[in-house]
Amino acid sequence: MQFSAAQIAPLIDGRIEGNASVSVSGFGKIETAKEGDLAFLANPKYESYAYSTEASILLVSDEFTPRQPLSPTLIRVKDPYAALAQLMQLVEQQQASHPEGISPTALIAEDVELGEDVYVGAYAVLEQGVKVGRGVRIYPHAYVGKGVTIGEGATIYPHVTLYHDVKIGARCIIHAGAVIGADGFGFAPQSDGYHKIPQLGNVILEEDVEIGANTCIDRAVMGSTIIRRGVKLDNLVQIAHNCSVDEHTVMASQVGLAGSSQIGKWCKFGGQVGIGGHITIGDRVEMGGQTGVISNIPEGSVLMGSPGMPLREAMRNFVIQPKLPDMYRRLQALEKELAELKQQQSK
Amino acid sequence: MQFSAAQIAPLIDGRIEGNASVSVSGFGKIETAKEGDLAFLANPKYESYAYSTEASILLVSDEFTPRQPLSPTLIRVKDPYAALAQLMQLVEQQQASHPEGISPTALIAEDVELGEDVYVGAYAVLEQGVKVGRGVRIYPHAYVGKGVTIGEGATIYPHVTLYHDVKIGARCIIHAGAVIGADGFGFAPQSDGYHKIPQLGNVILEEDVEIGANTCIDRAVMGSTIIRRGVKLDNLVQIAHNCSVDEHTVMASQVGLAGSSQIGKWCKFGGQVGIGGHITIGDRVEMGGQTGVISNIPEGSVLMGSPGMPLREAMRNFVIQPKLPDMYRRLQALEKELAELKQQQSK
Amino acid sequence: MQFSAAQIAPLIDGRIEGNASVSVSGFGKIETAKEGDLAFLANPKYESYAYSTEASILLVSDEFTPRQPLSPTLIRVKDPYAALAQLMQLVEQQQASHPEGISPTALIAEDVELGEDVYVGAYAVLEQGVKVGRGVRIYPHAYVGKGVTIGEGATIYPHVTLYHDVKIGARCIIHAGAVIGADGFGFAPQSDGYHKIPQLGNVILEEDVEIGANTCIDRAVMGSTIIRRGVKLDNLVQIAHNCSVDEHTVMASQVGLAGSSQIGKWCKFGGQVGIGGHITIGDRVEMGGQTGVISNIPEGSVLMGSPGMPLREAMRNFVIQPKLPDMYRRLQALEKELAELKQQQSK
Structure with a gap:
C-alpha cells in the first residue's frame, strides 16, 4: 500500500510543506528511516536527525522551525505523536486479521454467557458463571476463573490467569502471563508461624485499562482492589491487595505498590518505583x-530518589552526592584549622 | 448467613461489649464497612475510624480504650488480626466449593502416583515419575515436570511450571505463573562468549510454604535451592540458584536474592529488597x-537504604540527605571565612 | 557411574596432583561436598574450605598455592569454572533423556514448517506461518504466534508466549513463562486519556541467547527490539520496546530497561539495575x-548506586553516607565557633 502526503494530511488535520505527491509505504x-518511510519528530532531542533522515515524509509540530534545509516533505500537525498514533491505528485496522470463532478445544x-463475535x-x-461481552478476544491457554466477567471488546492474551470473581472492564487489554486476582499477601503472625488470612475480596478493572505482561494484581482481603478506567500498567508491575489506582494513571515496568495504597488520577510513575503500604498519593504526581x-504525597508533586525528594532537590543532591567523601575530608581539615587558630589566639 | 456477636465471640475466645444480639453477614x-459488617481494629493508625464506622461489630484488642463513645458492638480479643484470620477461615471453609476430580483432558x-481426593x-x-499426595489440587494448565513430588494438601494454581525433580512440601500454595526449578543463571565466561553451566541440582520447598504469582525459584547448580517450612514469598520474587531461606521468613513483592545467599529464620523483607550473592543474613533480620x-548481616538487625544501614541511622540520614547541597555551600563559606580570618591574623 | 582422576584430567586438559586412581560419582x-564428590575452587573467598572439604577431587587453577596440606586429589586447570562447566555438560549429555516427537495434543x-528431530x-x-528449525524443543503449553521463526536447536520451555512475528535464533533457550513480543508501552496522552500507539514492530533474538523465567521483551513500535547473539538475561528482566542489547551482555534478575535504550557488548549488570529511556551504554560496562x-555511560565504566557513580567513588560514598547526620552537627558547631571567634576578634 502506498499513500501520498496529499492523502495522509487530511486524515490527521495536517498542513503539507514540500512535495505533496511524494508517497510512503511504512x-x-x-534516525533509521529509509526512502518510502513516514517518520516523526516529537522529542526535540532527535531534531538533528531531521536534517539527515532519509524518510520521505516527516510529521512535525506546528511550532517546529527548521534551522537548516531538510529533504522530506513535512506534514505539520498540532501533536505529531498523537497524529502518528492515529495513522498507525488506521494501518493496524487494515492489516490485522483478528482471530475469530470458538476453538473446539x-x-x-x-452456564458461561458468551456475547456476539467472541473469539476463544x-x-x-472458562469456568462456571463466566460472562463474556461482545467482541471479546480470549487467546489460547488463557484461564478464566469462576464468576469472572469480561466487558465488551476486551482482549485477554495467552497464559493470562483471571482468578474467580475478577471483573474486567470494556476494551481492557491484558497481556500474556498477567495474573489478576491471586491471593493478597496477608498472614497473621503466631508463635508457630504465619497463619493465612483468606482473601475474600476481588479485583475490579474498569474500562480501557491495559495491563502488561506478567504483571500481578492481587485480590482484596475484603472489598476490591480497584484499577480505574484508562489506567495503563507496564510489564512485571505488582499491585498488592486493597490498592486503588485512579483514572488515567500510568506506571512503567516493575513498579510495586504495597497493600492498601491509594494512587490518584493522571499520575506517572517511572520504572521500579516502590510505594509503601497504606500510603495516599495525590493526583498528577510524577516519579522518576x-x-x-514511605509517606503520603500531595497532589502535583514531582519526585525522585529513595526516599523520594522533590525533583529539583533530588537533582541538586545527585550532583553533590559524589562530593560527599571530599566534603568529609574538608570538614575534618576545617575543624583542625579552627582548633589551631583558637589555640594560637589563646596564647 | 447471619451470625450474632453472641455466636461469634466464643469462636475466637472474645468478650462482648454492647448488644450481643446484633448480627453480621460479612x-x-x-473505614468503609456498612451496617451488617464485621470490621476490626489492629493498626492504631486507623483508630479514628472506630468512632465513625458503620460496622455492626468491631473486633478490638483487650487493651483498646475508646477515647469517645462508639456505636458498634465490640468483641475484645487478645489479637484482633489473628481472630479475624480465624473467622475468615471459617467463612471460607463454608463458602468455598473446591474443585474435584481428574479432568479427562x-x-x-x-507411572504417576496420585493420592486420594486429588483434583487435576x-x-x-503431569510427566513421568510424578508423585502427588492426598488432597492436592492442581489447577488447569499447570505443568508438573518429570520426577516432581507434591506433598499432601498442596495447591498448584494455573500456569505454574514445576521443572523436573522439584519437591513441593505438604500444604504449600503456589500461585499462578510461578516458575520453580528453572536453570540457575550460571555461565563460564570464555573469549567467544559465555558457556552454560548445566544446572544439575533441584529445588526443595518444605511444608506450609506459600509462593506468590510469577515468582521464580531457580534450581541449584548442584545440591538444592531450599525454602524451609512456613516461608511466605509474595509475587514476582526472585530466588537464585543455591539460595536457602530458613523457616518462617516472609518476603514482600519483587525482592531479589542473588546466588548462594543464605537467609535466616523469621526475617521480614519489604518490597524490592535486593541481596547480593554469597551473603549470609541472620535470623529475625528486618529490612525496609x-x-x-552487599555484606553479611547479623541476627536481629533492622535495615533500610541502599546500601542498607541500621534503621535509626537510615531515618536520620533521610532527614539530612535533602540538606546536602545546602551543607556544601555552607562548607565552602566556612572555608572562605576561615581563610580570611587567618589572613587578617597573619597581618 | 564412577570416574577416576586419571579419566577426568585429560577431558579438561588438567594436571593431577595426588592419587590419580581416586574416583568420584557426582x-x-x-563447603558441603562428601567423599566421592568432585568439587571446585574458583572464588578465592572459598579457599579455606579447600583444607576441610571432604571432596575426593578438587579442581583448582594452575596458580593455586595451598597454604597447608589438603586431602583431595587436585586437578589443576587454567580456569576451574570453565573446566567444571565442561564436565557438567558431559554428565548432562549422558544423563538427560530429552523429550522427543510431536504430541498428538x-x-x-x-502451514507450519517443522525441521527434523523436533519435539512439540x-x-x-503453533499458529499459522510458524517455522521451526531442526532439533528444536517446544515444551507443553508453549504458545507460538503467527509467523514466528525458531532457529535450530532452540529450546522453548512451558508457558512461554511468543507473540506474532518474533524471531528466535539458533540454540536460544527461553525459560518458562517468558513473554517475547508483547506490545511496547506506548501511548499518546490526550485530554480524555491515553491513546494506544499500535506496536507494529517485532522482537529479534539472535543465536545463543538465554532468556530467564518470566522475563519480558516488548515488540518495537516500528522496526525491531534486538537482542544480539550470546546475550544472557536472568529471570524477571524487562526489556522495553526498541531497545537493543549487544553481543555477550549479561543481566541479572529484575533488571529493567526503559524504551529505546542501547546497551553495548560484554556488559554485566547486577540485579535490579534500572536504565532510563533513550540511553546509550558503551561496551564492557559493569553495574552493581x-x-x-539516567544518562549515557561511556565504554568500560564500572558503576554503582542510584544514580550510578564510578564504583570507587560509590564505595567511598557508602562509607561516608552514614556519617552524614554527624557531619551536619559538626558543620553547625563549626559555624558557631567561627562566629564566636570573629566576634571576639572584632572586640
Missing part, C-alpha cells in the same frame, strides 16, 4: 525511576 | 522496602 | 545491583 524511526462451562482460542478454559515512597 | 474494612503419565484440572500435564545488601 | 560444592497450523509437547499451540542510570 513507518520508520527518524476451548473448555467452556455450560485453543485450550482456553526507582523512587521510593 | 466482613468490611473499618489432564495428561497424566502412566483441565489440560494440566528497596534495601540493598 | 559434583558437590566445596499439540495444535499445529497446517502436549497442548503446545540496584544501580540507576
Whole structure:
C-alpha cells in the first residue's frame, strides 16, 4: 500500500510543506528511516536527525522551525505523536486479521454467557458463571476463573490467569502471563508461624485499562482492589491487595505498590518505583525511576530518589552526592584549622 | 448467613461489649464497612475510624480504650488480626466449593502416583515419575515436570511450571505463573562468549510454604535451592540458584536474592529488597522496602537504604540527605571565612 | 557411574596432583561436598574450605598455592569454572533423556514448517506461518504466534508466549513463562486519556541467547527490539520496546530497561539495575545491583548506586553516607565557633 502526503494530511488535520505527491509505504524511526518511510519528530532531542533522515515524509509540530534545509516533505500537525498514533491505528485496522470463532478445544462451562463475535482460542478454559461481552478476544491457554466477567471488546492474551470473581472492564487489554486476582499477601503472625488470612475480596478493572505482561494484581482481603478506567500498567508491575489506582494513571515496568495504597488520577510513575503500604498519593504526581515512597504525597508533586525528594532537590543532591567523601575530608581539615587558630589566639 | 456477636465471640475466645444480639453477614474494612459488617481494629493508625464506622461489630484488642463513645458492638480479643484470620477461615471453609476430580483432558503419565481426593484440572500435564499426595489440587494448565513430588494438601494454581525433580512440601500454595526449578543463571565466561553451566541440582520447598504469582525459584547448580517450612514469598520474587531461606521468613513483592545467599529464620523483607550473592543474613533480620545488601548481616538487625544501614541511622540520614547541597555551600563559606580570618591574623 | 582422576584430567586438559586412581560419582560444592564428590575452587573467598572439604577431587587453577596440606586429589586447570562447566555438560549429555516427537495434543497450523528431530509437547499451540528449525524443543503449553521463526536447536520451555512475528535464533533457550513480543508501552496522552500507539514492530533474538523465567521483551513500535547473539538475561528482566542489547551482555534478575535504550557488548549488570529511556551504554560496562542510570555511560565504566557513580567513588560514598547526620552537627558547631571567634576578634 502506498499513500501520498496529499492523502495522509487530511486524515490527521495536517498542513503539507514540500512535495505533496511524494508517497510512503511504512513507518520508520527518524534516525533509521529509509526512502518510502513516514517518520516523526516529537522529542526535540532527535531534531538533528531531521536534517539527515532519509524518510520521505516527516510529521512535525506546528511550532517546529527548521534551522537548516531538510529533504522530506513535512506534514505539520498540532501533536505529531498523537497524529502518528492515529495513522498507525488506521494501518493496524487494515492489516490485522483478528482471530475469530470458538476453538473446539476451548473448555467452556455450560452456564458461561458468551456475547456476539467472541473469539476463544485453543485450550482456553472458562469456568462456571463466566460472562463474556461482545467482541471479546480470549487467546489460547488463557484461564478464566469462576464468576469472572469480561466487558465488551476486551482482549485477554495467552497464559493470562483471571482468578474467580475478577471483573474486567470494556476494551481492557491484558497481556500474556498477567495474573489478576491471586491471593493478597496477608498472614497473621503466631508463635508457630504465619497463619493465612483468606482473601475474600476481588479485583475490579474498569474500562480501557491495559495491563502488561506478567504483571500481578492481587485480590482484596475484603472489598476490591480497584484499577480505574484508562489506567495503563507496564510489564512485571505488582499491585498488592486493597490498592486503588485512579483514572488515567500510568506506571512503567516493575513498579510495586504495597497493600492498601491509594494512587490518584493522571499520575506517572517511572520504572521500579516502590510505594509503601497504606500510603495516599495525590493526583498528577510524577516519579522518576526507582523512587521510593514511605509517606503520603500531595497532589502535583514531582519526585525522585529513595526516599523520594522533590525533583529539583533530588537533582541538586545527585550532583553533590559524589562530593560527599571530599566534603568529609574538608570538614575534618576545617575543624583542625579552627582548633589551631583558637589555640594560637589563646596564647 | 447471619451470625450474632453472641455466636461469634466464643469462636475466637472474645468478650462482648454492647448488644450481643446484633448480627453480621460479612466482613468490611473499618473505614468503609456498612451496617451488617464485621470490621476490626489492629493498626492504631486507623483508630479514628472506630468512632465513625458503620460496622455492626468491631473486633478490638483487650487493651483498646475508646477515647469517645462508639456505636458498634465490640468483641475484645487478645489479637484482633489473628481472630479475624480465624473467622475468615471459617467463612471460607463454608463458602468455598473446591474443585474435584481428574479432568479427562489432564495428561497424566502412566507411572504417576496420585493420592486420594486429588483434583487435576483441565489440560494440566503431569510427566513421568510424578508423585502427588492426598488432597492436592492442581489447577488447569499447570505443568508438573518429570520426577516432581507434591506433598499432601498442596495447591498448584494455573500456569505454574514445576521443572523436573522439584519437591513441593505438604500444604504449600503456589500461585499462578510461578516458575520453580528453572536453570540457575550460571555461565563460564570464555573469549567467544559465555558457556552454560548445566544446572544439575533441584529445588526443595518444605511444608506450609506459600509462593506468590510469577515468582521464580531457580534450581541449584548442584545440591538444592531450599525454602524451609512456613516461608511466605509474595509475587514476582526472585530466588537464585543455591539460595536457602530458613523457616518462617516472609518476603514482600519483587525482592531479589542473588546466588548462594543464605537467609535466616523469621526475617521480614519489604518490597524490592535486593541481596547480593554469597551473603549470609541472620535470623529475625528486618529490612525496609528497596534495601540493598552487599555484606553479611547479623541476627536481629533492622535495615533500610541502599546500601542498607541500621534503621535509626537510615531515618536520620533521610532527614539530612535533602540538606546536602545546602551543607556544601555552607562548607565552602566556612572555608572562605576561615581563610580570611587567618589572613587578617597573619597581618 | 564412577570416574577416576586419571579419566577426568585429560577431558579438561588438567594436571593431577595426588592419587590419580581416586574416583568420584557426582559434583558437590566445596563447603558441603562428601567423599566421592568432585568439587571446585574458583572464588578465592572459598579457599579455606579447600583444607576441610571432604571432596575426593578438587579442581583448582594452575596458580593455586595451598597454604597447608589438603586431602583431595587436585586437578589443576587454567580456569576451574570453565573446566567444571565442561564436565557438567558431559554428565548432562549422558544423563538427560530429552523429550522427543510431536504430541498428538499439540495444535499445529497446517502451514507450519517443522525441521527434523523436533519435539512439540502436549497442548503446545503453533499458529499459522510458524517455522521451526531442526532439533528444536517446544515444551507443553508453549504458545507460538503467527509467523514466528525458531532457529535450530532452540529450546522453548512451558508457558512461554511468543507473540506474532518474533524471531528466535539458533540454540536460544527461553525459560518458562517468558513473554517475547508483547506490545511496547506506548501511548499518546490526550485530554480524555491515553491513546494506544499500535506496536507494529517485532522482537529479534539472535543465536545463543538465554532468556530467564518470566522475563519480558516488548515488540518495537516500528522496526525491531534486538537482542544480539550470546546475550544472557536472568529471570524477571524487562526489556522495553526498541531497545537493543549487544553481543555477550549479561543481566541479572529484575533488571529493567526503559524504551529505546542501547546497551553495548560484554556488559554485566547486577540485579535490579534500572536504565532510563533513550540511553546509550558503551561496551564492557559493569553495574552493581540496584544501580540507576539516567544518562549515557561511556565504554568500560564500572558503576554503582542510584544514580550510578564510578564504583570507587560509590564505595567511598557508602562509607561516608552514614556519617552524614554527624557531619551536619559538626558543620553547625563549626559555624558557631567561627562566629564566636570573629566576634571576639572584632572586640
